[in-house]
Amino acid sequence: MTDFFKGIPAITYEGPDSDNDFAFRHYNPDEVVMGKTLKDHLRFAAAYWHSFAWPGGDPFGGQTFDRPWFGDSMDAARMKADAAFEMFQILNVPYFCFHDADVRPEGNSFAENTRNLEEIVEYFAAKMEATGVKLLWGTANLFSHRRFMAGAATNPDPDVFAFSAATIKTCMDATMKLGGENYVLWGGREGYETLLNTDMGRERAQAGRMLQMVVDYKHKMGFKGAILIEPKPQEPTKHQYDYDVATVYGFLKEFGLEGEVKMNIEQGHAILAGHSFEHELAMARELGIFGSIDMNRNDYQSGWDTDQFPNNVPEMALAYYEVLRAGGFTTGGTNFDAKLRRQSLDAEDLILAHVGGMDACAAGLKAAAAMLEDGKLEAARDARYAGWDTEAGQALLSSDLDAITAKVMAEGINPAPRSGRQERLENLVNRYL
Amino acid sequence: MTDFFKGIPAITYEGPDSDNDFAFRHYNPDEVVMGKTLKDHLRFAAAYWHSFAWPGGDPFGGQTFDRPWFGDSMDAARMKADAAFEMFQILNVPYFCFHDADVRPEGNSFAENTRNLEEIVEYFAAKMEATGVKLLWGTANLFSHRRFMAGAATNPDPDVFAFSAATIKTCMDATMKLGGENYVLWGGREGYETLLNTDMGRERAQAGRMLQMVVDYKHKMGFKGAILIEPKPQEPTKHQYDYDVATVYGFLKEFGLEGEVKMNIEQGHAILAGHSFEHELAMARELGIFGSIDMNRNDYQSGWDTDQFPNNVPEMALAYYEVLRAGGFTTGGTNFDAKLRRQSLDAEDLILAHVGGMDACAAGLKAAAAMLEDGKLEAARDARYAGWDTEAGQALLSSDLDAITAKVMAEGINPAPRSGRQERLENLVNRYL
Amino acid sequence: MTDFFKGIPAITYEGPDSDNDFAFRHYNPDEVVMGKTLKDHLRFAAAYWHSFAWPGGDPFGGQTFDRPWFGDSMDAARMKADAAFEMFQILNVPYFCFHDADVRPEGNSFAENTRNLEEIVEYFAAKMEATGVKLLWGTANLFSHRRFMAGAATNPDPDVFAFSAATIKTCMDATMKLGGENYVLWGGREGYETLLNTDMGRERAQAGRMLQMVVDYKHKMGFKGAILIEPKPQEPTKHQYDYDVATVYGFLKEFGLEGEVKMNIEQGHAILAGHSFEHELAMARELGIFGSIDMNRNDYQSGWDTDQFPNNVPEMALAYYEVLRAGGFTTGGTNFDAKLRRQSLDAEDLILAHVGGMDACAAGLKAAAAMLEDGKLEAARDARYAGWDTEAGQALLSSDLDAITAKVMAEGINPAPRSGRQERLENLVNRYL
Amino acid sequence: MTDFFKGIPAITYEGPDSDNDFAFRHYNPDEVVMGKTLKDHLRFAAAYWHSFAWPGGDPFGGQTFDRPWFGDSMDAARMKADAAFEMFQILNVPYFCFHDADVRPEGNSFAENTRNLEEIVEYFAAKMEATGVKLLWGTANLFSHRRFMAGAATNPDPDVFAFSAATIKTCMDATMKLGGENYVLWGGREGYETLLNTDMGRERAQAGRMLQMVVDYKHKMGFKGAILIEPKPQEPTKHQYDYDVATVYGFLKEFGLEGEVKMNIEQGHAILAGHSFEHELAMARELGIFGSIDMNRNDYQSGWDTDQFPNNVPEMALAYYEVLRAGGFTTGGTNFDAKLRRQSLDAEDLILAHVGGMDACAAGLKAAAAMLEDGKLEAARDARYAGWDTEAGQALLSSDLDAITAKVMAEGINPAPRSGRQERLENLVNRYL
C-alpha cells in the first residue's frame, strides 16, 4: 500500500445533484440501460502508460510529474504497480491496459526484458486475483526505444523485425497469462519520415506478414480474445500505414486478414485523420471490424494528439450511439488512453480526471441509449431510404446501365430532391442530452 | 474561328533563356528523355470545365469572367467548343477532358440532355479530326445539378441512382465515340453532410453496385480504356467515400474490382486528405492501381480545393519521380484540373496559366528522369533495405513468432539503429533541379 | 402575407419536456437570469442574407432552394421582406441584420442601387413599426459583385474605393434611418490572393483611411450605435487583413481608432483563425473592444466556413461565460449568421434551424450564468494568481531586472510549480450543463 | 579538438556542377550580389540547441542521438562547445545563437545557473576570439524546466516572474559580453492550456511589463543590438500570446514598445499561424518591425513544428525577396533553428543538413536579387496601383463619405475590374529560379 493517493476516498455514485468532486454524478455501475448495466456497457479501462509511466514532458520541456515510483528498477516497477492497482480500486474501473515498457524496466537485452516482464506479470496476476481488476488488453511498445526509430515490422533492418516479433510474442504471452480479452497493435513507427529513403512496397509487405504471424500465434495458442489494430494517421511519423479505419480495412483485405482483426478506435486519431469519432466508429461497424475504443479527445485547435480526458457529452453521445448500433462491446471496452495535462501535478488530478471522464461517458451512453430506444432518429433514417426497400428499388440494383437508361427514357424519370432535414435531426439529438 | 484569343500566337519552345511570355522555356514536345519524347511522357490535357464553363464565382461572390460563349443554348455550346479547340491548338496540348455538363446546355429531361450531348459530340468529332486533338477522358457531372444534392449512386432516392446510371451510360458512349482513352468517376456528392441522416451501409453498397455496372458496360462495349476513380476526402460534402487512394483500394477490394479500376490522382486532393501528392502516387503504384494525374496544386494555407495551376518545380519533380517509377503513363496523362484565379480575367491569362503549368511539368519531369537515370537515390534506398535481400532476411518472413523468438534469444539479437540520412537525400534531390 | 410558412405556428416556450418540434424547450424570453430577461441577455437577431438571399449553392453545385421571392425586381424584394418579417414573428426574434445586396435588386449604377435601397428601407420601416422587430445592425456587401473582386477599400483602383465609400454611406444612412443599434464592416475581399501583385502597405493604409471616414461620418451624423469590425482570417481570399481580434486591435491602434471600433466575433471565424470562440471573446474583452457575436458554428472537420446553426451547448456555455464576464451585450447581440445546409429545402427547416439554435443559446447562457453566480470557477482563478495581489507581487511589477536579480540571489528564490488543475475545472464546468 | 567530426573536411564552394556532398554548390561567401557579398547578405548562424543539446526525442520516443558530450557537467559543456565551434568552422558560418540552457548544466539554484553560465561564457569568448565566429543572438530558455510549466513572465506565481527576470538579465549580460548583435525572446510558455484557469488580462500585462524591463535594461547597459520577439501561435501551449507578427505588433502598440522591439520570424511558425513565410516577412516590413529570420521549414502535412532544414528554393526565393525589399538584414541574419530528423544519427548528417540549407538559401537569395534587380515584378505591382498616384487618387484619401458619395453620383463612377494577372506573375517568378 503506497501513500500516493492518501486521503482520496473510493469514488461512488452520488447522483447528479452531488457537489462532491470525488463522486460520480452519472456513472452508477449497476444502473441498467437497454438490458445491461452501465458497468457492462462501458467496460471502463485505465491505461498504465499515461497515468503511471509518462513523466509530463512535451517537445519543449521535460518532466513535471514527481512520482515516487519513477526509476528504472524492479522495485520501482512494483511500487508503480501498487499505485496503479490502488487507483483502479479507487475508481472502481473493472479493467486496465498496458504495454510491456510501461510496467517493467528496460533491460540490456531481449532476454532481460523478457525476464523483467515475466516477473511483473506474476506480480500483476496476484494483484488482479486480489482486487478483481481484469485486463482489457495488452500490447507491446515498439516505438519508444531508439531501436524502433525506423519502425518495428516495417524496419529496413530485419533484426529489428525479429526483435519486434519476439517482443510481441512475449506481450501476447503476458496478455494470455493475465486473461486479457484483447491484444492491441498500434504502429506508431510503422510509417515513414520521408519517401526518399522508404520502400513502401517492402514495408507494407513486412507489416502484412507480421500481422499474419500474430494471427497464427493467436490460433496456435488458442487465444479467444480479439486482435485489434489502432489506426492513427501520423505522429510520431509523417505518415503511418494504419492511417484510419478505411485504410486498415484495405490493408486487411490485401493480406486476407479482414476476418481476423478488428479496430481499436481513438477519438483523437479520428480527428487527426480528418474525420469525426463517430465516422470512424460507423465505418468500422459497416465494414464488420468494430472492436474497442480509446475514449480520449483531441483539442480541435491542435495539430497533434493531445490525448485529453473527454468531457463534451454531446459528442460522446454520438460516439456511443454508433457503439450501440454496432451491438455494443463484446471483447472491447472504453479505454482512457488519456493523459493529464502536464501542469496537473497532483494525485487528486489523476483521480478527478478519470472521474470526470467516466461520468461524461456514462452521461453520453445514457443519452445514446435513450435516442436509440426512442427510435425517432432511426425511423427518420429509414424513411429517407424507403424507396430502396420497394421492389423497384431492389430491382434497380440488379439491373445494368443499358436497361436503366431505357427505363429512365421510357418513364421520363426526373427526380425532385427532398429535404435532408439535418437541423431538425440535430435538434432531435439535443433532446436526449 | 472566334476572336477570343485574337493576337495570341501559337506557343512554341524557345528554350530557357527566352523572355517571351508566350513561349515554352522547358517544354520541348520533341525532346527525348529516357527514350520517349516529352510529349509522350507528359500527355498533357486541358480541362474543359474550369477553362470554359466556370464563371469565376466563389462562395462569397459571383461571376467575374465575361466570356462570349456564356449562355445556355446549343449555339453558345458550339462557340465554346470553337474557343476551346483554339486554345488546345495555341497550347499544342495533345488531349482534352470534359464532363457532359461542361459541353452541352442543361435540358429539361434526360432525353433532352442526351440529345444535346450527342449533338455536341458530333461537333467535337469533327474538330478532333481537323485538329488532331484527342480525348484523354470523359466523365459525367453528377454533382452540380440540384437533383444530385444528396449524391448520385449513393442517393437515398432510387430515381436519382437511375438518372445517374443513365447519364453515365451516355457519357461513356460519348467517350467511346470520341476515342477517349479513359473514363473517370469523381464522386463529389458520394458522401454525407451528417451521419444523422445517412445510411452508410446502403450508400457504400449502392456505390459498389454502380461501379460494377460501369465495369460491366465497359466490357460489354469492348472499351479498351481505363476506368479511373478520382479520390477526394471532402468538399463539397463533409466526407466523401473516395477519401484517398488507400480508402478507394479497400473499397475496390470489398467489391472485387481492384483489377478493373485505377486511380486519377490530384495534387490538391492529396493535400486535403493529409498526404503529399507523391505519397498518393507511390501508394497507387504499390497497390497496382496507378492511372493518371490531375496536375493542379492546392494552396497549403487554404482548407479548400483551390485547383491552381502548378508552379513549384521541386514538388513536381518528386511527383513525376513516382510516375516514372510506376512505369510512366499508359492510358493516363497530365490533366490540368486547374482554374484561373477569379481575378485573372483576360484571354491572355488563360493561355499563360497553361504555359506556366506545362513548362513547370516539363522541368519537373526532366529533373525526375535525371534523378532516376543517375540512380543514386534508388541505390541508397536499396542499400538501406539490403538486409532483407539476404537469405536470413528472406527466411525471417516465412518464419513464425515462436521460431523468431528462439532465434532472438539464442543469438542475442539487439539491433543498433542506422542513420536514415534524410537531409543527405534531400540535398541529393536538389542537385537535379 | 406570403404563404411560404403556411401551417407553421408561432414558436413559444413549452419547457424541457416538450416533444413539440415547433416549441422552445429552453428559451423562455421572459425568464430572468442574473437580473435580466433572457430576451435582453441574448438579443437574438436573424440574418437576412443566408435565410432569404442565399440560393443554396456551393463551389460544386448551384441553387437548391426554390423560393417564391427569388428574382431581381423590386416586387421580389418586397415579397422577400414579407417572408422575412413573417419568420421574425414566428420565431419571436427581436432583431434582424442585413446587407444592402440582400434586400434590394442590384442596379446598373450606384444611383440605381441607392434608389432601390431607399425604397426597400421605407418598406422595412413600415414593417418594423407594425411588428416591433428592430435592426441590430446593417452593413454593406462589398464582396459579391465583380467590381469588388480585388477588394473594396483596399482595391488597386481608386474608383472602387470611391464606389465602396459611397455604398457604405448609403448603408449607414439606411441603418440610422431604421434605428439600427450597430453598423458592421466585414472585409471579405480586404486581403489578397497573392503577395506578388499586392502592395500591402498601400492597402492597409487605404483600409485605415476608410475606417476613419466611417467613424467621422458616424460622429457627424450623431449615430449612437457602435461601429463593429468582424474579423475573419481567410476565405474568400487567401489572407484577410482583419485576421482575428488581436490583429484588428493592432490595426486599430496603428490608426488611432481603438476607442471607436468594437468587434463582431463569429465562432466559425475564430475556428478558421486557429482559436476557440471563447478565446476571441476573452481577447476582445481584455482589449476593451468586445461588441457583438455571430453565433454560428463551423464544422471542425472542414477547412472552410460552414456557417452552421449552433447546437453544442457545452461549447456555447463557455462562449456566453466570456460574454457575461465582459458585462453582457450593450449595443450588441446574438446574430445567427447561419445558413441551412443546402439539402434542407423546406420552410420548416428554416424555422427549426433557428428554433434549435435559439434553444441551445438559451441553455448555454443559463449554464454560463449559473457558473458565474456560483463563483467557484472565478474563485479558483483568483486563488491561482493570489500571489500577485500581495504587496511583494505588486512591487515586483514596478521593479527592474537588476533589482529583481539581486532579490532572487539574496532570497534564493527557486519556485516550485503548483498544479493547474485543468481536469478538475473541466469537471466543474460540466456540473452546470 | 574533439574527434566527433573526424574525417569531415571544411566545406568550400565548388560551384553548381560539383557532385561532392561536402561542398557548396551555390553558397560562395565572397560572391557579390546587389553590391554586397553573400556572406553579408545571408549572415548565417547555426543554432546551439538543436544541433548540440537535443537528444533526438519526440512525444513517442526518447533519445536517438549518441553524442560524447551528453551529460550534465561543466566538462561535458566544454566538450560540447569544442564540437560546436568545430562545426562552425567546418561550415564557415559567421555566427551562432544559443540559450543559457543549451550551453551550461542546470544547477540547483539561480546562483549556480549563473556561475555555470558565466564560466561557459568565458570559454566561448576565447573560442570566438580564436575562430572569428560571432554571436548573432543570445536568449534565455524559459520553457524547458518544470518551474516554467505555467509560463515565465505570465506565470501565476510571482516568484517565477522573478526567477525569469533574473535569468533574462544574466542572458542579456552574457550576450553583451560576447558582443551579440541581438537579444531574442521566444515565449514558448507565455500562453495557456485552458482559459478556465487563466487570467488573460493579468498575464498579458505581466508580459508587457517584463518586456519593458528588458528594454530598460538594454538602454541602461548601452546595448546597441536589437531586442527581437519570435512569434509562434501555439505549441507547446494551446495558445501563445505572441501568435504572429500582426498580433505582436498590437501587443507592442498596447505597451508603447513598437519602436523598441523587432521580429525574429520563423518559417515554421508562420505556417502554424496560417500564413506563408513571405506574408509574415512582408507584414513585419510594412509595420516597421522586421529584424531577423529563423530559416527552418515546417512540413505542411504536420500540425506541429518540425523545424526542418530548408530545401525548397522557390519558396526561399520568395522569402528572401521580402527580406531584400525590407532593405536586407542590419543586426539580423539567417539562423537555422533546425534540427536533424531523429533518424539522422551521424556527424555527417549534421554537417550535410547545414550544407544543404546554406546552399538553398544562397540559391534563393540570388534568385530574389535577380528578380528585384530586373524590376519586372515591382513594375507590375506599381502599374496595378497607378491610379492611386494620380492627384484624384490622392485627393480621395483625404476626402470624406459625403463628398465621395456626391462625386460617385455626379460622375456615375462604375468601375470595371481589371485582371490581377496572378498566373502571369507566377510564371515570371519561375524565370529567375
Ligand SMILES: [Co+2]
Ligand atoms: Co492518441
Ligand SMILES: [Co+2]
Ligand atoms: Co490510443
Ligand SMILES: [Co+2]
Ligand atoms: Co480539385
Ligand SMILES: [Co+2]
Ligand atoms: Co481533379
Ligand SMILES: [Co+2]
Ligand atoms: Co462565417
Ligand SMILES: [Co+2]
Ligand atoms: Co459572420
Ligand SMILES: [Co+2]
Ligand atoms: Co520552430
Ligand SMILES: [Co+2]
Ligand atoms: Co525559431
